[in-house]
Amino acid sequence: MFTINVEKECGCFKKSPYDNNMSFESKDDALIQAQTMVNHMNTKFCQKHEFELSEDGQNFSIAMDMRQQQAHSGCCGGGHCS
Numbered sequence: 360m361f362t363i364n365v366e367k368e369c370g371c372f373k374k375s376p377y378d379n380n381m382s383f384e385s386k387d388d389a390l391i392q393a394q395t396m397v398n399h400m401n402t403k404f405c406q407k408h409e410f411e412l413s414e415d416g417q418n419f420s421i422a423m424d425m426r427q428q429q430a431h432s433g434c435c436g437g438g439h440c441s
Contacts, residue, residue: 360417361383361385361390362382363381363389363392363418363420364420364421365377365379366420366422366423369404371408375399375400377396377399390419393412393419394412396410397421400421407425407426408425409423
């Protein structure tokens with residue numbers, strides 16, 4: 360049995376169609392599902408967190424961390440501030 364574990368469930372995850380601790384008979388099926396989840400979580404969730412996939416034997420873990428904020432110089436990027 361191969362399991363996908365989400366280490367911390369944020370509000371976006373709780374509202375999503377995904378379940379924590381999903382189990383699969385096939386490693387390939389588990390890996391495909393875990394990669395799909397991480398991609399969806401990193402692109403469709405609120406962008407406050409960043410999600411990363413790791414593998415440990417029969418377990419796939421999805422870790423959550425605060426997303427790095429980009430430095431803002433005050434320029435709008437329109438090319439007229441210089």
